[in-house]
Amino acid sequence: MRFTLSVIFSAVILAVLVSLGLWQVRRLAWKEAYLADLQARIAAAPVELPARPDPARDQYLPVEVSGTLSGEGLQVLASTRDAGAGYRIIRVLETDGGRRVMADLGFESIESHEKPRLTGPIRVIGNLHWPDEVDSWTPAPEPDKGLFFARDVPVLADALGTEPLLIVARATEPPVAGVQPLPVSTESIPNRHLEYVFTWFAFAFIWSVISFVMLRRIRLKRTRPQKGT
CATH class of the missing domain: 1.10.287 (Helix Hairpins)
Incomplete structure (x- = not known):
């Protein structure tokens, strides 16, 4: 038994x-x-900026937007494997259609920070993104210094007076000197x-x-x- x-x-x-x-x-x-499927969506041909973007529907939507960098902006603390610590450079993009949105132009190392910022006409090709980066360990932002520790789109938009809309650049024309684009990809999604x-x-x-x-x-x-x- x-x-x-x-x-x-x-x-x-x-x-x-x-x-x-x-x-x-x-x-x-x-x-x-x-x-x-997600990577195919990210790399698809860009479209015009939707009139009423929806985070659930338009996450990772590839877009192409022309306008003017106003010079307003902030930085989000970040790091890369090769360059180490630095910042994601977030700038206000005033579109040719009269909208104010945010453009994540890419990564800038601490050493090259404080160089003159590009202003004027620009074309941004990238993806709409509403990152989920805030948790209980995220430090509180320091808006008086223009320093944030996560890309919390509503918070960033409130600080810059824009639509709660972030375009993460794949490429810009003209390129932004000293800033390396960090485009949206599936590499950060765990599998x-x-x-x-x-x-x-x-x-x-x-x-x-x-x-x-x-x-x-x-x-x-x-x-x-x-x-x-």
């Missing part, structure tokens, strides 16, 4: 572990397809499902070995002759 219960228990645990591994395989396929696949199947393999050893010992005890018989 003990051997039968042990077999059933081992089989149930193994089935659960294998099921979790197979579920992660399906999740991996879904996530890869989702990221591929750890392959890691989880290996984890669950590794657990299943380890459990199989443990179960085999345990069941073998139980079986040997059952078949071993008792002393005195």
